[in-house]
Amino acid sequence: MLLKSPGFTLVAVLTLALGIGANTAIFSVINSVLLRPLPFLEPHRLVYLRVTEASPGSYPLTGPDYLDWQSRNHTFEATSLYSWTGTANTSSQGLAASATLVHTQANFFSTLGVQPRIGRSFATGEDIQGRNHVAILSYGFWQRHFGGRAAVGEAIALDGESYTIVGVMPEFFNFPAATDIWTPLDMTPKALGPRGSHSYRAVARLKPGIGLSQARADLTTICKQLAKQFPDADGDALPVVTPLKEVLTASSQPELLILLGAVALVLIVACANVANLLLARAAERHREMAIRQAMGASRGRLIRQLLTEGLLLSSMGALVGLTGAMWLVGYVRTSDSIPIPRQNPVQLDLTVLLFTVGLTLLVAILFGLAPALQATDTKLNEDLKSGVAFVVSPSGGRFLRDALVIGEIAISLALLVGAGLLLRSFAGMRNADIGVHTENVMTMGLNLPETKYANLPSRRSFYDELLARVSHVPGVKVAAISTTLPLEGGRNGYVTVPGDTNPAHASQLVEWAYISPDYFAVMGIPFLEGRNLNAQDAQHAAQAGAQAFELIQSGKSPDALPAGLGFPAVINHSMAQTFWPNQDPIGKVFKNFLPMTVIGVVTDVKEWGIREKAIPQAYMPLAAALVWGGMGTHLVVRTAVDPEETVLAPIRRELGDLDPTLALWRPRTIRQVISDNMQDTNAQTLLLSVFAGLGLLLATVGIYGVMAYLVTQRTQEIGLRMALGAQHGDVLRLVLNHGAKLTISGVALGTAAALGLVQLLRALLFGVGARDPLTFAAVALLLALVALAACYIPARRAAQVDPMVALRYE
DSSP states (O other), X not given: OOTTOHHHHHHHHHHHHHHHHHHHHHHHHHIIIIISOOSSSSGGGEEEEEEEOSSSSEEOBOHXXXXXXXXXXXXXXXXXXXXXXXXXXXXXXXXXXXXXXXXXXXXXXXXXXXXXXEEOOOOTTOSSTTTOOEEEEOHHHHHHHHTTSOOTTOEEEETTEEEEEEEXXXXXXXXXXXXXXXXXXXXXXXXXXXXXXXXXXXEEEEOTTOOHHHXXXXXXXXXXXXXXXXXXXXXXXXEEEEEHHHHHHTTTHHHHHHHHHHHHXXXXXXXXXXXXXXXXXXXXXXXXXXXXXXXXXXXXXXXXXXXHHHHHXXXXXXHHHHHHHXXXXXXXXXXXXXXXXXXXXXXXXXXXXXXHHHHHHHHHHHHHHHHHHHHXXXXXXXXXXXXXXXXXXXXXXXXXXXXXXXXXXXXXXXXXXXXHHHHHHHHHHHTOOOSSOOTTEEEEEEEOOTTTXXXXXXXXXXXXXXXXXXXXXXXXXXXXXXXXXXXXXXXXXXXXXXXXXXXXXXXXXXXXXXXXXXXXXXXXXXXXXXXOOOHHHHHHHHHHHHHHHHHHHTTOOGGGSOTTOOEEXXXXXXXXXXXXXXXXXXXXXXXXXXXXXXXXXXXXXXXSOTTSOOOOEEEEETHHHHTTOOOEEEXXXXXXXXXXXXXXXXXXXXXXXXXXTOOEEEEEEHHHHHHHHTHHHHHHHHHHHHHHHHHHHHHHHHHHHHHHHHHXXXXXXXXXXXXXXOOHHHHHHHHHHHHHHHHHHHHHHHHHHHHHHGGGGGGGOSSSOTTOHHHHHHHHHHHHHHHHHHHHHHHHHHHTOXXXXXXXXX
């Protein structure tokens, strides 16, 4: 029966393939990220440890607090500490390169319950200085730099020091995300730093039978004991114990569920389309069904026959859709532009295939049942007397077809509104003022190893020489060094202001940036008042920082520093307004470890993301940070021309001449930094726009199909009207009026639905409200024009009906 109507079969199969394929692809991602357990041993027992402070939110751990938690707890089978992801200089075939590096406690991999693919994990005791020069490689790094050959036992240089490779992790292991190399952390108390310095992350494995509430209660007791022992550092500390999977998937879950909802709506539109095709076919098959009943078939047998045809259509659609889903899944698996956790590979596994089978059955019922009931609702005498060419379509069928079209329009409008809001947010974020001039500004990461540059003079000398060399590169207008980048900040802390009694200021984070003086010129950050940092300020900062470093290393407090040993700082407008509202901030003093005097105020720069508001920020001389050791910094340059094409290669050469063991990592323009910050929005906007486009396409086809069928059914009526004097315009209006009624009803229903559904997108929007009238109006107008265009072709065909041919139709 399907082969006898190849056009109908092809359209139905392709329509269902779009809906089923899109749902299968998105479900494969959700299955990988949200449904499948982490690929570790008994992952339900793994938790992530953090600590709260006076301000809302949670923070990394301090080394001493972690050691106390580790030794005093009664609820964890094991705990393991690891550092933030950093960057190390390595070499490949004699050329300097960069690698992302994480330092871990020796039991890190055993706590997670995962073993290396090749070699071994860290041995007990290898997390002590002198024994920790061993490394484990990620699968990707191993493939890129060793070509898949056995690398265990070979040496690898990291920041100029030799490490022995002892293992290679499996391909699936990706924790922390994007790590290239793991090395042991020095777990001695001195190396872990002072109390109050939140520098580490930790995972733990619960003992069998222990729940989250018991672990929280256990750590809370320990925190209260520590608060009594160390009231200054731990007075407000409370534990945060969260399932590890929840931490890894928290940011992705809302977006993935929104996308799943979007593709589900696309599938509903596809089902409505096919149901409309089947309803039209059912009207044409009334006489066939009557003959089958006259020959003894029961209505139930006929319904099974039609549902079997529907299941066959759905199955063919699923097979075609799976082909498309395989391509989409392959793209997601290899693309770095889709920001999802990748602990589990995205693939079409058995769970996804079972989902597709279930979806196929559900779809067959969704679009097949109503047409089957309609087709088998026969009146034997009337239908058997009817001519082959013409059967009157039941009014119930017409009503159902119209309702399905209205639903398609409504769903498409809701999808288009969501996509429109994200597109406007995308445009707003691209053009947002983040506080810096983005044209011809480039950034390059640089990691200065502490082992090679062991003291402050050598570090300052290196940066001074590097800036001098880079400044003379043709095309470079000005160059600077900074420890942070706009939109990618993260160095922050609390300050105290003499005489300040506002309790809110005690929990007000202040962003830190250590810079060379030309940073403001490179970034185009204007001064509102006061002056810039200079070489004398850097010298004062170096002296104060060095003395503070010596005191802390000897176990003393920076409060023991001589009075007036602080150094100048430049602050942003938000900090001036927060701590000294309606006052002149120049000359004011604030204190973190050391007292700092405000010498200038600049405009705000967004440091935590485009969507986030600027927070108080202090800019301090780079030398104040260099006393603490080697660190990751950013070389930033402003050029006269496109920096990527003209200055990147010469800067690499200058760095190679200065120190061939160092590598620039992740060179980007500021526009690329903005694009990276928008990665989530980019993917969401693209996918939702694609799904909205599919919905619009299917709705357009549905409207056209219904109107074309309407014209076919009313051919005789149209001929009679024209024979009685109706003009072409009258017939055109007759058909278009029906289409307009469906369109208006669908737009009205869709607008009401969209007003509720778009609230789910509120957190993803920027610079536009969830109920933005311009977006709603533009989408409604677009959909109305497309729908009426789909109606026009059948209406024009109806207006060209020959009355004599139409009257002889029966």
